[in-house]
Amino acid sequence: MPAGRAVTRTLVIGGGIAGASVAYFLSRLGAQVTVIDAGLHAASSVPSALINPVRGQSGGVDARALEGMRLTWELLRELEAAGFGVPHGQTGMLRPVPDDKARARFERNLPPKLLHRWLSRDALPVPLPPAWAHALWLPEGGWVDGAAFTRALLEASGAAVIRGQVPSWTAHSATLRGGDGPTLASFHAVIHCGGSIGSGWAGENRTQRMGTLLTLDRAAADVPLSFGAYLAPSAQGGVLGATYETPAQGWRAPALPLASLGWLLGKGEALADLSGVSVTGRWTGSRLSGLKTGRGEDGVWHLSGLSSKGFLLGPLLARELAAQVVQAGR
Numbered sequence: 282m283p284a285g286r287a288v289t290r291t292l293v294i295g296g297g298i299a300g301a302s303v304a305y306f307l308s309r310l311g312a313q314v315t316v317i318d319a320g321l322h323a324a325s326s327v328p329s330a331l332i333n334p335v336r337g338q339s340g341g342v343d344a345r346a347l348e349g350m351r352l353t354w355e356l357l358r359e360l361e362a363a364g365f366g367v368p369h370g371q372t373g374m375l376r377p378v379p380d381d382k383a384r385a386r387f388e389r390n391l392p393p394k395l396l397h398r399w400l401s402r403d404a405l406p407v408p409l410p411p412a413w414a415h416a417l418w419l420p421e422g423g424w425v426d427g428a429a430f431t432r433a434l435l436e437a438s439g440a441a442v443i444r445g446q447v448p449s450w451t452a453h454s455a456t457l458r459g460g461d462g463p464t465l466a467s468f469h470a471v472i473h474c475g476g477s478i479g480s481g482w483a484g485e486n487r488t489q490r491m492g493t494l495l496t497l498d499r500a501a502a503d504v505p506l507s508f509g510a511y512l513a514p515s516a517q518g519g520v521l522g523a524t525y526e527t528p529a530q531g532w533r534a535p536a537l538p539l540a541s542l543g544w545l546l547g548k549g550e551a552l553a554d555l556s557g558v559s560v561t562g563r564w565t566g567s568r569l570s571g572l573k574t575g576r577g578e579d580g581v582w583h584l585s586g587l588s589s590k591g592f593l594l595g596p597l598l599a600r601e602l603a604a605q606v607v608q609a610g611r
């Protein structure tokens with residue numbers, strides 16, 4: 282911080298991957314950061330998240346996927362060098378594709394700059410059931426432990442972290458929950474990164490989508506596999522997961538209907554031989570759609586609605602937002 286320049290005081294509401302990344306980049310720019318996080322229903326505590334640039338069943342690629350993916354891996358290396366161990370694997374990942382029509386859809390969407398290769402059956406890094414007609418190899422993909430990544434970013438940011446819920450806030454202050462909870466004031470910027478539950482608490486009616494990961498005693502494959510659902514390694518073994526419940530307006534408490542469990546297991550069996558793999562637990566979360574980033578008319582800043590790309594794009598968008606916040610505070 283150059284001598285004589287006032288420190289930008291910032292308050293981040295929400296400590297998921299969005300809030301933790303914003304805090305990390307704000308600190309790097311010399312801002313003083315306080316994070317208030319309720320620690321409830323964070324989608325970012327997903328036990329193993331894919332870093333997957335090629336999305337869904339049509340192979341859509343976000344315009345910023347490549348940039349985002351590379352920044353996420355760079356951050357993980359940076360955190361590791363600073364002594365923050367985050368379980369992850371930049372292993373590459375495999376997208377099995379069922380037929381020629383689906384492959385044509387993927388091919389239309391794949392930008393030349395994104396490293397990829399269609400593999401013949403004898404070149405597969407892991408065996409695939411015969412029903413899959415094609416397999417797309419993405420050497421830059423992989424997986425990360427969401428909770429550990431988020432925690433490491435928060436710790437590395439050096440931000441003051443307060444555990445609690447903020448029921449109301451303005452562009453420069455926030456009130457902590459509790460009877461007449463204390464008001465924290467005089468911030469240059471307040472940044473709302475509340476994710477799904479935070480959107481519900483804010484009274485918004487945005488689209489949310491629930492999903493479940495079954496945690497497994499071991500990884501079904503050494504590299505993530507994804508089509509419809511995903512199998513990936515994790516710190517404790519492996520996961521089988523997807524975000525697949527019917528989209529809903531507004532927040533709903535996490536639930537796993539039995540029919541969904543059957544659907545998920547069927548998708549997993551289609552990707553790999555799961556005999557001998559045991560389910561050890563489950564994690565259910567909700568993700569928020571409709572990206573919201575920048576400063577609102579009321580002066581409050583936002584980063585939310587990262588949908589299924591929280592770990593692919595969250596850090597990149599947070600870096601940009603942090604730069605804007607600091608710039609505006611000068």
Ligand SMILES: Cc1cc2nc3c(=O)[nH]c(=O)nc-3n(C[C@H](O)[C@H](O)[C@H](O)COP(=O)(O)OP(=O)(O)OC[C@H]3O[C@@H](n4cnc5c(N)ncnc54)[C@H](O)[C@@H]3O)c2cc1C
Nearest residue numbers: 295297298299319321324325331447475476479492591592
């Ligand atoms: C089943 C499932 C699988 C997924 N898989 C992937 C994947 O493979 N790859 C990928 O990139 N993404 C994946 N995602 C999406 C990813 O998890 C989300 O995009 C991302 O975690 C959202 O992060 P966030 O910081 O915006 O919100 P969250 O992680 O939800 O964090 C918000 C935090 O803010 C707190 N909070 C909210 N409001 C307040 C308030 N008023 N006061 C105090 N605290 C508050 C909450 O309690 C919470 O701790 C998946 C999501 C789900 C549900």
